[in-house]
Amino acid sequence: MDEAAGRTATHCPYCALQCGQWVSPSGEVDARAVYVTKDDPTRGGGMCQKGWTSSALLTHAHRLTFPQVRDSRTGGFRETDWAGALGTVAARLAALRAEHGPDAVAVLGAGGLTNEKAYLLGKFARVALGTSQIDYNGRFCMSSAAAAGNRAFGVDRGLPFPVTDLADAELVVLAGANVAETMPPLMAHLSAAQLVVVDPRRTPTAERAIASGGLHLAPRPGTDAALALGMLHAAVVDGHLDRSYLDERTTGFDDVWRIASQWWPERAERVCGVAASDMRTVVRRLAATRRRYVLTARGAEQHAHGVDTVTAWINLALALGLPGRPGSGFGTITGQGNGQGGREHGQKADQLPGYRHITDPAAREHVASVWGVDPSSLPGPGRSAVELLDSLGRPGGPRALLVFGSNVLVSAPDARAVADRLAALDLLVVADVLPGETAARADVLLPVAQWAEEDGTTTNLEGRVLRRRRALAPPPGVRTDLEVISGLAAALDAPGAFPADPRAVFDELRRASSGGPADYTGISYARLDAGEVLHWPCPSGGHPGTPRLFAERFAHPDGRARLVPVEHAGPDEDVDTDFPLWVTTGRVLVHYQSGAQTRRVAALAAAVPEVFVEVHPETAARYGLADGDLADVTSRRGTTTARVRCVPSLRPDTVFLPFHFGGAGAANNVTNPALDPVSRMPEFKVAAVRLEPARAGAR
Numbered sequence: 066m067d068e069a070a071g072r073t074a075t076h077c078p079y080c081a082l083q084c085g086q087w088v089s090p091s092g093e094v095d096a097r098a099v100y101v102t103k104d105d106p107t108r109g110g111g112m113c114q115k116g117w118t119s120s121a122l123l124t125h126a127h128r129l130t131f132p133q134v135r136d137s138r139t140g141g142f143r144e145t146d147w148a149g150a151l152g153t154v155a156a157r158l159a160a161l162r163a164e165h166g167p168d169a170v171a172v173l174g175a176g177g178l179t180n181e182k183a184y185l186l187g188k189f190a191r192v193a194l195g196t197s198q199i200d201y202n203g204r205f206c207m208s209s210a211a212a213a214g215n216r217a218f219g220v221d222r223g224l225p226f227p228v229t230d231l232a233d234a235e236l237v238v239l240a241g242a243n244v245a246e247t248m249p250p251l252m253a254h255l256s257a258a259q260l261v262v263v264d265p266r267r268t269p270t271a272e273r274a275i276a277s278g279g280l281h282l283a284p285r286p287g288t289d290a291a292l293a294l295g296m297l298h299a300a301v302v303d304g305h306l307d308r309s310y311l312d313e314r315t316t317g318f319d320d321v322w323r324i325a326s327q328w329w330p331e332r333a334e335r336v337c338g339v340a341a342s343d344m345r346t347v348v349r350r351l352a353a354t355r356r357r358y359v360l361t362a363r364g365a366e367q368h369a370h371g372v373d374t375v376t377a378w379i380n381l382a383l384a385l386g387l388p389g390r391p392g393s394g395f396g397t398i399t400g401q402g403n404g405q406g407g408r409e410h411g412q413k414a415d416q417l418p419g420y421r422h423i424t425d426p427a428a429r430e431h432v433a434s435v436w437g438v439d440p441s442s443l444p445g446p447g448r449s450a451v452e453l454l455d456s457l458g459r460p461g462g463p464r465a466l467l468v469f470g471s472n473v474l475v476s477a478p479d480a481r482a483v484a485d486r487l488a489a490l491d492l493l494v495v496a497d498v499l500p501g502e503t504a505a506r507a508d509v510l511l512p513v514a515q516w517a518e519e520d521g522t523t524t525n526l527e528g529r530v531l532r533r534r535r536a537l538a539p540p541p542g543v544r545t546d547l548e549v550i551s552g553l554a555a556a557l558d559a560p561g562a563f564p565a566d567p568r569a570v571f572d573e574l575r576r577a578s579s580g581g582p583a584d585y586t587g588i589s590y591a592r593l594d595a596g597e598v599l600h601w602p603c604p605s606g607g608h609p610g611t612p613r614l615f616a617e618r619f620a621h622p623d624g625r626a627r628l629v630p631v632e633h634a635g636p637d638e639d640v641d642t643d644f645p646l647w648v649t650t651g652r653v654l655v656h657y658q659s660g661a662q663t664r665r666v667a668a669l670a671a672a673v674p675e676v677f678v679e680v681h682p683e684t685a686a687r688y689g690l691a692d693g694d695l696a697d698v699t700s701r702r703g704t705t706t707a708r709v710r711c712v713p714s715l716r717p718d719t720v721f722l723p724f725h726f727g728g729a730g731a732a733n734n735v736t737n738p739a740l741d742p743v744s745r746m747p748e749f750k751v752a753a754v755r756l757e758p759a760r761a762g763a764r
C-alpha cells in the first residue's frame with residue numbers, strides 16, 4: 066500500500082509478465098504509472114492496453130454478484146444464497162460419489178489462479194473429493210515445453226534466468242512466439258538485440274526482426290522440428306558445434322546426431338519451406354555471437370508432437386552451448402498470469418505440490434503428512450485436460466465437473482465435442498467472475514472475486530514469486546475462490562484443513578513444497594512485502610532464491626543436460642482436396658484467451674470487435690473471397706465463420722484464426738484434438754481446412 070496516495074500495489078490479471086499495477090480503493094487501475102519492483106521484468110515499460118483497461122472488469126455491469134442454480138422447470142438460472150448454492154453442490158457431489166465412486170467428480174483448474182488457489186484446489190480434489198480426476202488449462206498452454214524441459218534439463222522453469230538478462234542479448238531467436246502482441250513490455254528488453262523470428266506469419270514481432278537486421282523464417286505450420294534438425298545439421302557440418310561445452314555439460318549428442326545427420330538443410334527446406342541458406346545464416350550468426358538466446362512459445366508447442374519439437378530447439382541450443390552459460394540461454398515463454406506457479410502446486414493430473422510426481426511414494430508420504438491424511442488415501446494420476454473433457458458423461462467417466470478459471474467451451478480444441486460432453490454431465494459447477502460461454506452452461510454458477518480484490522501470489526514467467534494484494538473489497542455477495550473451496554470442503558465434511566486465508570494457505574504450500582523441485586519453503590509474504598526478489602527454488606528463510614538455475618549444473622543427478630534424439634513427425638492430419646489449406650491459431654494484442662474478460666472491455670472490443678481470418682490475397686481470390694467478406698473455414702470437425710483479412714505477407718498455403726471468440730466465430734470449432742503422446746497437449750496450431758464464402762445467413 067502506498068499510504069500517501071491511498072493506492073495498492075498489485076499485478077495485472079492477465080499474462081505471465083505480471084506487470085505491476087497501482088489500484089485505487091475505488092478500483093481504478095492507474096494507466097500512466099506502473100508499480101515497479103526491484104529488478105522488475107517490466108522495468109522501463111508501461112503496461113499494455115489490456116493491463117491499463119483492466120479496471121473495467123472490477124465494476125463491470127455483467128459482473129456475477131450472486132450464486133445461481135439452474136431451475137429444472139424453466140431451464141433458466143434462479144438466484145440463491147451461498148448456503149443454498151454450496152449445500153446443493155455438496156449434496157449432489159456426495160450422491161454422485163456414493164453411487165458411482167469418487168472419480169465420478171472432476172475438477173478443472175487454471176494457470177490464471179494464484180498459487181494459493183491452485184494448491185488448495187489440488188488438495189480439495191485429492192482429500193475432500195478423493196478424486197484422481199483433476200487437471201487444468203495449463204495442459205493447453207506450456208505442457209509440451211515443460212515436458213521437454215524436464216527431459217533435457219531435469220527441471221521445468223520457463224525462463225531459467227531473469228527476463229532482465231535479455232537486455233544484454235545481441236541475438237535472440239524466437240520460435241513460435243509473437244511477443245510484440247502477447248507480452249508487449251518484454252520487447253523493451255529485446256530492443257538492443259538482433260531478432261530471428263520463426264513464425265508462419267509475418268507478425269509484428271517478425272517485423273521487428275526484419276527491422277533489427279535479423280530474419281523472419283516462415284515455416285509451414287507443424288514443421289519446426291524439421292527446421293531445427295536442418296539447423297543442427299548445418300551447425301555440425303559448418304563447424305559451429307561447441308564441443309567442449311557438449312563434453313563438459315551434456316550427454317546424448319551422438320544419438321541426436323544419428324538422426325540430425327539425415328536432415329541436411331536442403332531436405333529440411335523441402336519439408337518446412339525455409340530456405341537452407343537462411344538456416345545456415347542463422348546458425349552462423351548464433352555461433353559467432355557471444356550473448357545469444359533461443360526462446361520458444363506456443364507456436365513450437367501446440368502440436369501433436371510438441372514435446373519433440375521443443376526438444377529439437379533445445380538440442381540446437383545445446384549443440385551451440387547456450388543453456389546455462391552467462392549471458393546466453395534457452396527458455397520458454399510461459400503464458401497465463403500464474404502459468405508457471407499453476408503447474409507446480411498440484412492441480413495437474415499427475416502431480417503433487419512442489420512439482421512432485423503423484424506416483425512417487427516419497428512424495429505421497431511427504432504431502433500426506435502435511436495434509437494430515439494417510440498416503441494410501443491419495444488417489445493416483447488422473448486424465449489430462451482434453452481426455453478429461455472427452456470422458457465427461459461417458460460410461461466410467463466423471464458425471465460432475467467443477468471449473469475454476471477456464472472457459473473451455475471456447476478454449477478447448479474441437480468445441481462442438483466439448484459442448485456435447487458438458488451437456489452429458491449430471492452437474493456442471495462454474496466459479497467465475499463473468500458469465501462466459503462455459504459459465505452460461507452451468508447448473509450452479511458461483512460468483513468469485515478477482516485479482517485486485519484478494520491477496521495471494523503468482524509466479525511469473527521467470528520463476529519469480531510476486532505478491533498480489535487486495536486493493537478493494539469484492540462486491541457484496543461475492544466470495545473468493547479460496548472461500549468457495551473452503552466452504553465446499555466444510556459442506557462435504559472433508560478431513561484435513563481448508564483455510565480460506567491466503568497467507569495460511571501459502572504457509573502450508575511452503576511446507577508441502579519443501580524438498581521438491583519447486584521448493585518455496587523460504588519464500589514468505591513477509592519477505593516479498595519487504596521487497597525481496599525471490600525466484601524458486603528457495604529452500605530456507607535465509608536463502609536468496611535462484612534467479613539463474615543452470616549456472617553451474619543442470620538438475621539431472623549427474624548435473625548434465627540431456628540431448629534427446631527426436632525425429633520430425635509433422636501434423637497429425639494432412640491436407641487433401643477437401644481440406645487443402647493449413648489453419649493455425651493464436652492471439653491478437655487486445656484480446657486475452659477465450660475473450661471472456663477482454664470482449665467486455667469497451668476499448669478492446671472496439672479495437673477488434675469480431676473474429677477474422679488472415680488469408681493471402683491470392684488464396685482468397687482462388688476461393689471466391691475478397692477482403693472484408695465473411696468466410697467459412699471448415700475442417701474435419703466443424704466450421705468457423707470469420708471476416709476475411711487479406712494479408713500479402715502470409716504463406717499462401719496457410720490461414721490464421723485468433724481464438725478469442727465464441728459461437729460460430731470460435732477458432733476451436735475447427736481445431737484438432739490430437740494430443741502429444743507425452744504432454745497430452747492438443748494440436749491447436751495446425752489443422753487442415755477449406756475456405757469458402759459463408760453460407761447465407763450463417764451469422
Ligand SMILES: Nc1nc2c(c(=O)[nH]1)N[C@H]1C(S)=C(S)[C@@H](COP(=O)(O)OP(=O)(O)OC[C@H]3O[C@@H](n4cnc5c(=O)[nH]c(N)nc54)[C@H](O)[C@@H]3O)O[C@H]1N2
Binds near residue numbers: 288399659
Ligand atoms: N494479447 C494477448 N497476450 C497474451 C495472451 C492472449 O490471449 N492475448 N495469452 C497469454 C498466454 S496464456 C499465452 S500461452 C501466451 C502465448 O504467446 P505466443 O506463443 O506468443 O502466442 P500465440 O499467438 O499463441 O502463438 C505465437 C505464434 O506462433 C505462430 N505459429 C503457429 N504455428 C506455428 C508453427 O508451427 N511454428 C512456429 N514457429 N510458429 C507457429 C503463430 O502464427 C503465432 O504468431 O500469450 C500470453 N499473452
Ligand SMILES: Nc1nc2c(c(=O)[nH]1)N[C@H]1C(S)=C(S)[C@@H](COP(=O)(O)OP(=O)(O)OC[C@H]3O[C@@H](n4cnc5c(=O)[nH]c(N)nc54)[C@H](O)[C@@H]3O)O[C@H]1N2
Binds near residue numbers: 175202499
Ligand atoms: N485455438 C486455440 N485455442 C487455444 C489456444 C490457442 O493458441 N489456439 N491457446 C490455449 C492456451 S495457451 C490457453 S492458456 C487457454 C486459455 O483459455 P481458458 O482456459 O479459457 O482461459 P481464459 O479465457 O483466461 O478463461 C479464464 C476464465 O476464468 C475467469 N477468471 C478470471 N480470473 C478468475 C479467478 O481468479 N477465479 C476464477 N474462478 N475465475 C477467473 C475468466 O472470467 C474466464 O471466464 O486457451 C487455449 N486454447
Ligand code: SF4
Binds near residue numbers: 081
Ligand atoms: S503485458 Fe501482460 S501483464 Fe503486462 S499489462 Fe499486458 S497483459 Fe498485463
Ligand SMILES: [Mo]
Binds near residue numbers: 205207400401
Ligand atoms: Mo496459455
